[in-house]
Amino acid sequence: xxxxxxxxxxxxxxxxxxxxxxxxxxxxxxxxxxxxxxxxxxxxxxxxxxxxxxxxxxxxxxxxxxxxxxxxxxxxxxxxxxxxxxxxxxxxxxxxxxxxxxxxxxxxxxxx
Amino acid sequence: xxxxxxxxxxxxxxxxxxxxxxxxxxxxxxxxxxxxxxxxxxxxxxxxxxxxxxxxxxxxxxxxxxxxxxxxxxxxxxxxxxxxxxxxxxxxxxxxxxxxxxxxxxxxxxxx
Numbered sequence: 006x007x008x009x010x011x012x013x014x015x016x017x018x019x020x021x022x023x024x025x026x027x028x029x030x031x032x033x034x035x036x037x038x039x040x041x042x043x044x045x046x047x048x049x050x051x052x053x054x055x056x057x058x059x060x061x062x063x064x065x066x067x068x069x070x071x072x073x074x075x076x077x078x079x080x081x082x083x084x085x086x087x088x089x090x091x092x093x094x095x096x097x098x099x100x101x102x103x104x105x106x107x108x109x110x111x112x113x114x115x116x117x
Numbered sequence: 118x119x120x121x122x123x124x125x126x127x128x129x130x131x132x133x134x135x136x137x138x139x140x141x142x143x144x145x146x147x148x149x150x151x152x153x154x155x156x157x158x159x160x161x162x163x164x165x166x167x168x169x170x171x172x173x174x175x176x177x178x179x180x181x182x183x184x185x186x187x188x189x190x191x192x193x194x195x196x197x198x199x200x201x202x203x204x205x206x207x208x209x210x211x212x213x214x215x216x217x218x219x220x221x222x223x224x225x226x227x228x229x
Contacts, residue, residue, distance in 0.1 A: 038216065038217070045222075047206050047219030048161065048219050050217065053215060053216055061216050095161070097217070102215035103148075103212060103215040104149070105151065105166060106151070107163060108160035108163075109160050110159055
């Protein structure tokens with residue numbers, strides 16, 4: 006069975022650029038969440054979507070946005086990149102909110 | 118009230134020994150408590166999870182102990198092996214607060 010897949014795996018961007026990260030959840034899972042993990046810290050919640058509706062948003066600026074598509078895949082967009090946005094971006098899928106969440110391998114974003 | 122406090126920050130255990138990692142929470146609305154294992158450069162992998170209706174859950178060498186009155190839960194790794202060397206995160210979520218709130222992580226090293 007395919008797990009959570011994220012693309013790309015690595016990305017280097019310049020300050021001020023925008024980036025789009027993609028996530029395909031486990032088949033049958035309708036909830037997708039995005040997390041940011043800075044080196045040496047635990048993942049921090051960015052967004053949660055369930056049945057294509059936003060269910061929650063973490064303490065991140067409006068430069069961060071996301072959406073979920075009819076096939077339950079999701080994308081995370083970050084505009085006007087800052088050096089501090091460099092991190093591992095993780096996508097997690099769940100059958101529904103507040104149930105077991107399975108993470109992808111992440112997208113390593115480096116902003117230079 | 119949203120924090121999950123994790124200790125110790127790092128832990129060294131001899132092969133065959135028991136590794137114990139502790140977490141404490143404040144939000145009484147939390148009702149789902151998973152543990153994740155993360156290797157460098159990889160996404161977190163779900164190890165084991167518990168809900169407050171039971172005080173202990175065991176899966177193979179991994180056991181969660183849960184103390185609802187103290188608002189604490191812990192991960193025990195029996196017969197620890199070098200392959201268990203990784204960073205471990207506890208997390209919590211609940212109805213109406215369905216994002217995962219992570220602890221700060223424990224770097225576990227198993228020595229021969």
